[in-house]
Amino acid sequence: MTMTDTSPLIEATGLVVRRGGNVALQEVDFTISRGEIVTIVGPNGSGKSTLLRTLIGAIRPSAGHIRRAPGLRIGYVPQSLHIEPGLPLSVARFLALPRPQPADRIAEALNRAGLPDLHDRRMTELSGGQFQRVLLARALLERPDILMLDEPTQGLDQRGSADFYRQIEEVRSELGCAVVMVSHELHVVMSASDRVICLNGHVCCSGAPDVVATAPEYRALFGTGTKGALALYRHTHDHAHDHDHPQPDHHHEDHAI
Amino acid sequence: MLDDFMIRAALAGIGTALAAAPLGCFVVWRRMAYFGDATAHAAILGVALALALEMPIFGGVLVAALAMGLTVSALSGHGFATDTLLGVLAHSALAFGLVAVSFLSGVRVDLMGYLFGDILAVSVADLAVIWGGAAAILILISRRWSALLTSTVSPDLAIASGIDPRRAQYVLTLALALTIAIAIKVVGALLISALLVIPAATARSLARSPESMAMLAAGLGSLTTLGGLALSYQLDTPTGPSIVCVAAVLFVLSLTAAAARR
Numbered sequence: 001m002t003m004t005d006t007s008p009l010i011e012a013t014g015l016v017v018r019r020g021g022n023v024a025l026q027e028v029d030f031t032i033s034r035g036e037i038v039t040i041v042g043p044n045g046s047g048k049s050t051l052l053r054t055l056i057g058a059i060r061p062s063a064g065h066i067r068r069a070p071g072l073r074i075g076y077v078p079q080s081l082h083i084e085p086g087l088p089l090s091v092a093r094f095l096a097l098p099r100p101q102p103a104d105r106i107a108e109a110l111n112r113a114g115l116p117d118l119h120d121r122r123m124t125e126l127s128g129g130q131f132q133r134v135l136l137a138r139a140l141l142e143r144p145d146i147l148m149l150d151e152p153t154q155g156l157d158q159r160g161s162a163d164f165y166r167q168i169e170e171v172r173s174e175l176g177c178a179v180v181m182v183s184h185e186l187h188v189v190m191s192a193s194d195r196v197i198c199l200n201g202h203v204c205c206s207g208a209p210d211v212v213a214t215a216p217e218y219r220a221l222f223g224t225g226t227k228g229a230l231a232l233y234r235h236t237h238d239h240a241h242d243h244d245h246p247q248p249d250h251h252h253e254d255h256a257i
Numbered sequence: 258m259l260d261d262f263m264i265r266a267a268l269a270g271i272g273t274a275l276a277a278a279p280l281g282c283f284v285v286w287r288r289m290a291y292f293g294d295a296t297a298h299a300a301i302l303g304v305a306l307a308l309a310l311e312m313p314i315f316g317g318v319l320v321a322a323l324a325m326g327l328t329v330s331a332l333s334g335h336g337f338a339t340d341t342l343l344g345v346l347a348h349s350a351l352a353f354g355l356v357a358v359s360f361l362s363g364v365r366v367d368l369m370g371y372l373f374g375d376i377l378a379v380s381v382a383d384l385a386v387i388w389g390g391a392a393a394i395l396i397l398i399s400r401r402w403s404a405l406l407t408s409t410v411s412p413d414l415a416i417a418s419g420i421d422p423r424r425a426q427y428v429l430t431l432a433l434a435l436t437i438a439i440a441i442k443v444v445g446a447l448l449i450s451a452l453l454v455i456p457a458a459t460a461r462s463l464a465r466s467p468e469s470m471a472m473l474a475a476g477l478g479s480l481t482t483l484g485g486l487a488l489s490y491q492l493d494t495p496t497g498p499s500i501v502c503v504a505a506v507l508f509v510l511s512l513t514a515a516a517a518r519r
Contacts (some may be wrong), residue, residue, distance in 0.1 A: 053413060056413065056416055056417050057416050057417075058412070058413045058416045058417075074417045074418075075417070076413065076417030078411065078413055078414065081410075081411050081414075083410065084285075084286050084287075084288070084409075086285045086286055086458070086461050087286045087409070087410070087467060088461070088464045088465055088466055088467060088469075088470055089410070089466075089467060090465070090466060093466055093467070094410070097403065097406060097407045097410060097414070097418075098403045098404060098406070098415070098420060099403070099418075100403075142418065148417070
């Protein structure tokens with residue numbers, strides 16, 4: 001992976017976001033360069049989605065600056081998307097929003113997403129996994145410089161999300177686009193990332209995945225703070241990928257689920 | 258040909274139906290039916306304004322509907338549930354409008370005509386306003402169709418693609434105010450929402466794409482107007498309500514057709 005192009009695609013400094021009287025983000029800095037995969041992790045309500053939506057421009061920060069590279073093309077995959085049942089929208093029509101796309105590019109996008117037969121299927125009739133892959137296919141049709149994914153594997157089973165992440169890595173190496181991902185599936189995500197940002201209203205720690213995984217701030221957040229599922233993921237992750245590192249302390253909660 | 262009042266009525270109805278169809282689809286997709294209602298009720302306030310200032314009814318209604326639409330757009334999301342807000346504004350606007358009209362002493366106002374429409378009294382000048390307004394609405398919506406549709410599917414997806422969804426809201430508010438201003442003569446302030454929502458809801462169970470739904474709604478709306486006119490002529494019933502009755506019957510038939518197809 002090349003990190004030689006030094007001008008960042010998005011550079012945010014000192015972001016402060018207030019939502020309904022509460023401070024959702026406090027003095028957050030964020031930078032991403034071409035081709036990087038950055039994962040944002042953090043417990044529920046830690047401002048992960050808020051940060052992503054602020055970087056896109058959907059939320060106006062009350063302080064701080066965001067600089068996007070001129071002409072930056074963003075491919076955004078939201079956490080969830082409700083399509084009004086009264087809106088007759090086929091998969092092909094959805095893929096051509098907002099810009100019309102040639103039929104062969106739509107067919108190619110569907111093939112790549114592994115959904116060649118769903119061209120005329122209504123969006124409201126898709127399964128959760130199919131829907132996520134259509135969202136990704138649409139984001140890729142715009143040939144983005146940066147792909148922004150908000151918990152893209154929510155509702156997918158282990159196998160489904162592993163496939164999804166494999167596809168993201170393929171896409172990155174094919175298109176050379178940067179990827180920002182919000183997730184709590186730490187065991188899968190962290191191994192695929194160049195950089196991990198651990199968020200809890202502010203940036204707790206950030207860096208290479210193995211550095212963050214052993215950082216005390218990270219373990220304070222995921223080891224004891226959220227007990228169940230998150231700790232279990234770390235547990236799995238440690239066994240799967242960190243054989244040559246010393247095992248971190250296991251709390252009893254880690255085994256609770 | 259335009260000398261015949263029935264011909265003028267039919268042309269007025271079709272012009273209104275064509276303008277209302279694509280807008281009505283957005284009203285259905287964005288769940289704005291109540292929003293349309295509130296804006297339409299403000300039309301009576303606009304009528305009072307126009308009569309008091311001796312300006313054309315079209316202008317008064319347009320201003321009042323636009324003001325109401327922008328007020329609701331600005332207030333929603335500031336602590337009030339939108340349907341509560343709309344409930345307050347819709348009926349207040351109607352009540353203030355009715356009271357305001359009653360103050361206009363010396364002016365003999367046919368209130369029924371503004372509440373339920375007076376399509377049989379459409380003049381050639383009215384026709385020009387209706388078709389001019391309809392053309393403006395159709396041009397406005399078709400030129401921004403893709404951005405409007407993307408903003409409707411998801412404001413965040415629109416923003417990521419460089420589209421401002423607030424702009425879509427303004428475009429639709431403007432189109433809605435224009436539609437109300439041209440439709441008040443045809444079906445009246447109380448029934449305008451019906452002309453927006455019912456043809457679109459009827460097309461919904463038959464259409465396969467957003468575009469075909471808008472076109473189907475336009476066809477159904479025109480058919481509805483002609484059917485309502487014929488019904489009113491045959492049975493000597495009030496025309497505006499007759500049009501809405503036909504629309505409602507077509508809606509029920511479309512549900513039956515959709516159920517039979519499954």
